[in-house]
Amino acid sequence: MSRLIVVSNRIAPPEEKKSGAGGLAVGILGALKAAGGLWFGWSGEIGDEQAPLKKHSHDNITWASFDLSEENYERYYCQFSNEVLWPAFHYRLDLVKYQRESWEGYQRVNALLAEKLRPLLKPDDIIWVHDYHLLPFGHELRKRGVTNRMGFFLHIPFPTPEIFNALPPSDALLEQLCDYDLLGFQTETDRVAFLECVASQTRLSTDSEACHSAWGKYFRSAVYPIGIEPDEIAEQAAEALPPKLAELKKELGSIRNIFSVERLDYSKGLPERFLAFESLLENYPQHRGKIRYTQIAPTSRGDVQAYQDIRHQLETEAGRINGKYGQLGWTPLYYLNQHFDRRLLMKIYRYADVGLVTPLRDGMNLVAKEYVAAQNPENPGVLVLSQFAGAAQELTSALIVNPYDRDDVASALHRALTMPLTERLSRHSEMLDVVRRNDINCWQQTFLRDLKAIAPRTEASQLRDKVATFPKLA
The missing domain is CATH 3.40.50.2000 (Glycogen Phosphorylase B;)
Structure with a gap:
């Protein structure tokens, strides 16, 4: 049975469930318990990035995290994630503070995350990545030869082209997102906004089953409204x-x-x-x-x-x-x-x-x-x-x-x-x-069902010129 690898900016340690963890943590833990696997991300601490991963295992789940340097924390988290992406995705361009150094730090940390996760992966693992901090993460894994099925879920809105394309690295971010096999959004409005952004930057092909092709990459998009317990x-x-x-x-x-x-x-x-x-x-x-x-x-x-x-x-x-x-x-x-x-x-x-x-x-x-x-x-x-x-x-x-x-x-x-x-x-x-x-379990089960229905890259690569190689979702 395939393991589930969950990747998020921060991880929720197992003890957080006892202190009232939020619904997202509960949903992810439910998925991990069912499949077994790994929850991977930043520890939330400032420290030595080269130190060994902090690991904790309980039953069939492993939590693995690492610290960030002060500079990478500032560039990746405080600046680009929270002073560029967060306001832009919430339609507040007036609050965006873009600096090339913060963009470089954002890319650098996503590459660091991919570098640290790569040795932990097994060939049949399924990877589920969460939220705006990790838009380029799938691209960084692909650069390192990872062919596993990878899904991405955006928890916040996705802005229209008039907003998104105002960001200097908008074209790079869009192309990087297309390295995921499945892109999940909260609403149809968000999904359509993303596709319109892609179409404004390059040729986008879409078939009747929401299979897309852009920049020579093939991916699906769908709506998965998150729920509660x-x-x-x-x-x-x-x-x-x-x-x-x-x-x-x-x-x-x-x-x-x-x-x-x-x-x-x-x-x-x-x-x-x-x-x-x-x-x-x-x-x-x-x-x-x-x-x-x-x-x-x-x-x-x-x-x-x-x-x-x-x-x-x-x-x-x-x-x-x-x-x-x-x-x-x-x-x-x-x-x-x-x-x-x-x-x-x-x-x-x-x-x-x-x-x-x-x-x-x-x-x-x-x-x-x-x-x-x-x-x-x-x-x-x-x-x-x-x-x-x-x-x-x-x-x-x-x-x-x-x-x-x-x-x-x-x-x-x-x-x-x-x-x-x-x-x-x-x-x-x-x-x-x-x-x-539409509770939290329906959300995670539906997303993972659809992600598992997509052929791994190693199989789909033989028919790259046909979007139809991606099987119909249930």
């Missing part, structure tokens, strides 16, 4: 609240709760969300004194200026809104710039009358799906969801809004706060069916 989340959400939260819930009484949780990032639309809440208080004064909006936004990449700016902006806006609308005994907006345990968040979701998820651009946004799974099925809350989150293409029974239109979001919040139980039950039931059907 709904049953586990429902179980956690139904657990008793900790004493302090239970007391707080009792004190709030009939106060209706609007709840959001995101990491502090400019792609999440947090300032726009605060202004939409202000519009709710302004346009629908009947809610004053009767609702509370809680925004949890732990610091993310705090050493980057753009993130420092948004934190200051949120603190300022929260103080201004509370000063304008607050009353004795009532504070309308609670902004918490701190981390909360994921298990605790599931319990908080359950008691939120409205889940407010309005990113300006997001690959999927699992918070939306977690909120749905955590609800009491007999008395569910209402999800207000941005049209620019990948989840909006699945959770069509949410109240879909344009996050740039504060009055549109305010109107949806008013509707959510006044929605009758029968409509809430219907909308929740429809969304929960989707969340259950």
